[in-house]
Amino acid sequence: TGPKDPGYAKAFSCSACHGWDGASRADTVPVLAGMPAWYLKKAIQDYASGKRPAAEMEPYAKMVLELGVDDVANYFARQPKPAPLAADPAAVERGRVAAAPCAVCHGTTGKGDPAKGVPDLTGQPAGYLRNQMLLFKADKRSPGEPTLSAVKALMKTIPDAQYADLAAYFASQR
Amino acid sequence: APAMKGDFAPKRGPRVVVIGGGWGGATAAKYVRLGDPAIEVILLEPNKQFVSCPLSNLVLSGVRSIDSLTFGYRGLRSHGVRIIHEAATAIEPDTKRVRVGEGYLQYDRLIVSPGIEFQTEQIAGLAEAGDQVLHAWKAGPQTVELARRLQAMPDGGVFVLTIPPIAYRCPPGPYERTCQVAWYLKHNKPRSKLIVLDANQNIVSKTGLFRAAWRDYPNIDYRASSKVVKVDTGAREVTTEFGDRVKYDVVNVIPPQRAGTIAVQADLVGADKRWCQVDHVTYESVKHKAVHVIGDSTIGLPVPKSGTVANAMGKICANAVVHLIGGKQPPAMPPVNVCYSWVSDKEAMAVINAYRIEGGKVVQIEQKLTPGQSQAFGQNALGWARSIWNDILG
Ligand SMILES: Cc1cc2nc3c(=O)[nH]c(=O)nc-3n(C[C@H](O)[C@H](O)[C@H](O)COP(=O)(O)OP(=O)(O)OC[C@H]3O[C@@H](n4cnc5c(N)ncnc54)[C@H](O)[C@@H]3O)c2cc1C
Numbered sequence: 001t002g003p004k005d006p007g008y009a010k011a012f013s014c015s016a017c018h019g020w021d022g023a024s025r026a027d028t029v030p031v032l033a034g035m036p037a038w039y040l041k042k043a044i045q046d047y048a049s050g051k052r053p054a055a056e057m058e059p060y061a062k063m064v065l066e067l068g069v070d071d072v073a074n075y076f077a078r079q080p081k082p083a084p085l086a087a088d089p090a091a092v093e094r095g096r097v098a099a100a101p102c103a104v105c106h107g108t109t110g111k112g113d114p115a116k117g118v119p120d121l122t123g124q125p126a127g128y129l130r131n132q133m134l135l136f137k138a139d140k141r142s143p144g145e146p147t148l149s150a151v152k153a154l155m156k157t158i159p160d161a162q163y164a165d166l167a168a169y170f171a172s173q174r
Numbered sequence: 175a176p177a178m179k180g181d182f183a184p185k186r187g188p189r190v191v192v193i194g195g196g197w198g199g200a201t202a203a204k205y206v207r208l209g210d211p212a213i214e215v216i217l218l219e220p221n222k223q224f225v226s227c228p229l230s231n232l233v234l235s236g237v238r239s240i241d242s243l244t245f246g247y248r249g250l251r252s253h254g255v256r257i258i259h260e261a262a263t264a265i266e267p268d269t270k271r272v273r274v275g276e277g278y279l280q281y282d283r284l285i286v287s288p289g290i291e292f293q294t295e296q297i298a299g300l301a302e303a304g305d306q307v308l309h310a311w312k313a314g315p316q317t318v319e320l321a322r323r324l325q326a327m328p329d330g331g332v333f334v335l336t337i338p339p340i341a342y343r344c345p346p347g348p349y350e351r352t353c354q355v356a357w358y359l360k361h362n363k364p365r366s367k368l369i370v371l372d373a374n375q376n377i378v379s380k381t382g383l384f385r386a387a388w389r390d391y392p393n394i395d396y397r398a399s400s401k402v403v404k405v406d407t408g409a410r411e412v413t414t415e416f417g418d419r420v421k422y423d424v425v426n427v428i429p430p431q432r433a434g435t436i437a438v439q440a441d442l443v444g445a446d447k448r449w450c451q452v453d454h455v456t457y458e459s460v461k462h463k464a465v466h467v468i469g470d471s472t473i474g475l476p477v478p479k480s481g482t483v484a485n486a487m488g489k490i491c492a493n494a495v496v497h498l499i500g501g502k503q504p505p506a507m508p509p510v511n512v513c514y515s516w517v518s519d520k521e522a523m524a525v526i527n528a529y530r531i532e533g534g535k536v537v538q539i540e541q542k543l544t545p546g547q548s549q550a551f552g553q554n555a556l557g558w559a560r561s562i563w564n565d566i567l568g
Contacts, residue, residue: 003209003493009493009505010507012489012507013486013509015561015562016486016510016512016562017512017554017561017562018561019560019561020565024557026556027553028550028553055526055545056512058526059528059539059540060526060528063508063528063529067507
């Protein structure tokens with residue numbers, strides 16, 4: 001995982017936002033440490049192609065593709081995932097109950113399913129999870145993508161007040 | 175403290191000396207240790223604490239405290255960086271020595287990140303004015319004092335901010351400051367106005383985004399191509415190169431800049447006597463072997479003088495130095511840039527740059543702007559600060 005890793009120097013610039021070795025402690029910037037390589041790679045490809053619009057990631061996604069996305073993805077996958085940030089226990093409990101409809105895809109523990117292209121939500125900062133759910137709801141994440149229409153339809157059924165609870169729940173899981 | 179005479183810390187193995195514990199130097203010191211713990215790292219930095227320039231414009235508007243931007247160097251010590259709170263007084267590239275007080279330190283490779291110094295002599299009356307005219311362009315006591323003067327200004331008073339010609343530290347910084355002062359005045363002194371005298375022909379960074387942000391602040395009177403050449407503290411007025419005189423109640427002069435003094439004295443600067451040319455892969459000075467320069471002091475790469483860039487250069491240069499000391503070819507790694515700018519107490523926007531290395535030179539792949547300003551970008555801006563401070567000092 002150290003300086004001998006082929007992804008070590010290629011991952012240097014990500015820590016400016018995602019934290020040292022990808023262990024983000026920021027509420028709205030995702031943790032990369034411990035992220036499965038397949039998913040990091042897919043996210044980079046989606047940002048670079050413009051499919052997943054995000055001004056803060058698109059230029060870097062193009063850079064990562066030039067540097068070698070496999071090295072970068074494998075590097076972050078090997079970093080230890082940081083402990084979840086503190087959360088309000090009452091919100092976590094409410095979120096646990098509200099998360100029932102998510103389990104079909106993300107699994108009962110929120111760990112996701114690589115075979116179906118569903119990411120691990122556990123330990124991601126709550127602000128980030130909530131923002132992504134709102135982007136789905138407004139069809140601003142991968143707009144028009146047919147394979148995501150079920151997720152987006154589901155998000156529209158969730159009352160606004162529940163977004164923060166769901167986010168707190170998944171964020172608090174290891 | 176041990177007396178610093180002669181070779182006061184004899185070198186026993188490979189050693190890197192770093193001059194300056196700011197955004198570039200502190201990062202480089204940490205990453206040399208991470209890259210190879212067998213290399214001894216000595217950091218020279220006169221200040222006991224690190225005060226972040228990024229977010230310091232929010233101290234002027236009263237949105238943040240300077241304490242919330244002030245950090246110690248404990249994290250670097252935990253990586254085995256030896257910190258000496260003294261200034262380097264000279265560099266001797268031929269004997270590979272850095273002078274400190276009456277003594278010297280021997281190095282194998284030297285990393286120089288001294289930031290910027292002001293060309294006070296470019297504005298008549300500025301040197302004589304002393305602390306009566308503030309720059310607040312190095313975060314610290316001047317930032318706090320400028321905030322105090324802004325608060326003490328009577329409602330109806332005029333705040334004058336002057337912007338130097340490029341190249342200077344943080345291209346969007348003066349325009350962010352404009353937003354913060356205007357936001358403060360709008361909410362606290364509605365009869366006051368802010369006159370911005372810009373030496374440049376137009377807003378030099380994120381022009382459209384700042385213009386849009388300023389629609390919320392009719393109290394801004396922005397004047398392009400208005401280079402200030404004189405300040406008169408008696409008459410409380412500044413004069414532009416075209417002879418226009420502008421009265422102020424509170425003035426903030428951001429003077430023209432050059433590389434930190436040590437870089438000039440050590441002959442690391444080019445013919446302009448201002449900035450340092452470096453190799454785009456190793457950051458080795460084009461003028462002196464085994465001396466690397468990073469951060470705001472450099473010129474020639476298509477990057478802004480920003481904290482993000484200084485941090486990126488710190489990591490890349492540290493890695494190159496580790497490779498060179500180990501007798502290996504350093505990898506060619508491009509830097510990145512992001513500059514978030516705060517346009518109110520909660521909203522921010524950003525410019526994002528990615529680069530590649532082509533034929534040994536850094537070239538830009540793409541520059542992107544956030545689609546407007548928002549509180550969500552403000553949250554990401556806070557995330558950036560938190561992450562990068564930890565990357566530098568944690
Ligand atoms: C108001 C303002 C807002 C800004 N906002 C942003 C922002 O939002 N994002 C961003 O990316 N950038 C921002 N910047 C720019 C950023 O602060 C600089 O680009 C960055 O600090 C440059 O790093 P550096 O290492 O070159 O210099 P510095 O961080 O200034 O570090 C230089 C250090 O060297 C030390 N030093 C100097 N001479 C010697 C010597 N002889 N011996 C030992 N030590 C010495 C100094 O004490 C200092 O600590 C902002 C700047 C300002 C002024």
